[in-house]
Amino acid sequence: MVDEPLKKHTYTKLGGNADYFITPETYEQVQQTIILANQENIPFTLLANGSNLIVKDGGIRGIVMNLHKLSDISVDEKVIVAQSGARIIDVSQAALKKDLTGLEFACGIPGSVGGALYMNAGAYGGEIKDVLLKTTVVTRAGELLNLSAEDLDLEYRTSNIPNHGYIVLEATFGLEYGSHENIKAVMDDLTFKRESKQPLEYPSCGSVFKRPPGYFAGKLIQDSGLQGKQIGGAQVSLKHAGFIVNKEHATANEYMELIKFVQATVKEKYGVTLEREVRIIGED
Numbered sequence: 001m002v003d004e005p006l007k008k009h010t011y012t013k014l015g016g017n018a019d020y021f022i023t024p025e026t027y028e029q030v031q032q033t034i035i036l037a038n039q040e041n042i043p044f045t046l047l048a049n050g051s052n053l054i055v056k057d058g059g060i061r062g063i064v065m066n067l068h069k070l071s072d073i074s075v076d077e078k079v080i081v082a083q084s085g086a087r088i089i090d091v092s093q094a095a096l097k098k099d100l101t102g103l104e105f106a107c108g109i110p111g112s113v114g115g116a117l118y119m120n121a122g123a124y125g126g127e128i129k130d131v132l133l134k135t136t137v138v139t140r141a142g143e144l145l146n147l148s149a150e151d152l153d154l155e156y157r158t159s160n161i162p163n164h165g166y167i168v169l170e171a172t173f174g175l176e177y178g179s180h181e182n183i184k185a186v187m188d189d190l191t192f193k194r195e196s197k198q199p200l201e202y203p204s205c206g207s208v209f210k211r212p213p214g215y216f217a218g219k220l221i222q223d224s225g226l227q228g229k230q231i232g233g234a235q236v237s238l239k240h241a242g243f244i245v246n247k248e249h250a251t252a253n254e255y256m257e258l259i260k261f262v263q264a265t266v267k268e269k270y271g272v273t274l275e276r277e278v279r280i281i282g283e284d
């Protein structure tokens with residue numbers, strides 16, 4: 001697709017257009033696209049579920065690749081292999097179906113498998129690092145590589161995937177057998193917590209900031225009196241101060257200005273630097 005509006009593909013529902021929006025159906029097509037982008041010097045960006053991204057108002061030049069058509073999930077005894085475009089929520093549901101424990105934490109994370117590896121997504125004490133066995137990636141030269149989980153240097157909300165520019169194609173998770181009732185009870189409890197604490201009624205990108213050592217970002221923002229602070233259509237959520245919501249047709253610029261305002265205010269009041277968890281991509 002040409003000149004595709006990316007607000008259709010991001011959770012914040014904002015941002016400009018992509019010159020070319022490509023949705024490959026095979027691993028070979030992924031490889032061919034990256035090789036072509038290299039040969040022709042075309043900028044290349046991966047956008048998955050868009051739940052941890054702000055796309056700037058000028059959009060993204062060149063090719064934006066989205067892997068949602070590569071979304072198979074297969075379970076073999078205690079091992080699940082999921083393609084990169086599968087939703088991590090669906091992987092955790094597949095685990096529940098087969099009475100496998102370990103992925104309960106992911107039952108409400110709205111990202112794809114690829115995005116979850118990239119961010120080492122986690123919640124409520126669990127993270128991808130705990131369950132990932134291995135992954136298959138494509139390098140920026142178009143080569144397929146099989147990597148172990150350790151090869152990705154997974155740490156709190158980071159991996160080395162951006163340093164290498166890897167495109168994750170699939171991930172293999174190792175789980176344990178558990179009791180269906182227990183697994184379901186944990187997932188129901190986490191869903192309840194999420195729905196009661198997070199402003200899921202508005203578009204957002206989840207927690208905007210990482211947890212600063214020794215603090216909680218949401219608490220610092222709340223104590224700084226910033227809840228409800230609005231710039232244009234972007235607002236610090238009244239329900240969860242760690243979230244910024246797109247309350248009424250916010251632009252990416254307004255959203256980013258509010259992020260900076262929150263960072264500056266918390267720094268001034270508490271001397272704590274809030275590091276962004278959400279990624280900002282594209283052009284002004």
Ligand SMILES: Cc1cc2nc3c(=O)[nH]c(=O)nc-3n(C[C@H](O)[C@H](O)[C@H](O)COP(=O)(O)OP(=O)(O)OC[C@H]3O[C@@H](n4cnc5c(N)ncnc54)[C@H](O)[C@@H]3O)c2cc1C
Nearest residue numbers: 048049050051052111112114115116121122123168205206
């Ligand atoms: C309401 C809400 C709640 C959230 N709750 C949580 C939570 O509890 N815990 C948590 O960790 N996160 C949470 N998030 C953030 C987000 O869901 C995760 O960070 C998720 O892992 C992002 O995945 P994605 O597919 O949306 O990635 P995107 O936002 O599309 O992309 C994020 C980055 O990953 C890269 N990427 C995506 N796919 C691939 C791939 N196949 N190969 C290589 N790189 C890739 C992209 O290039 C980009 O740089 C929440 C977000 C929202 C909106």
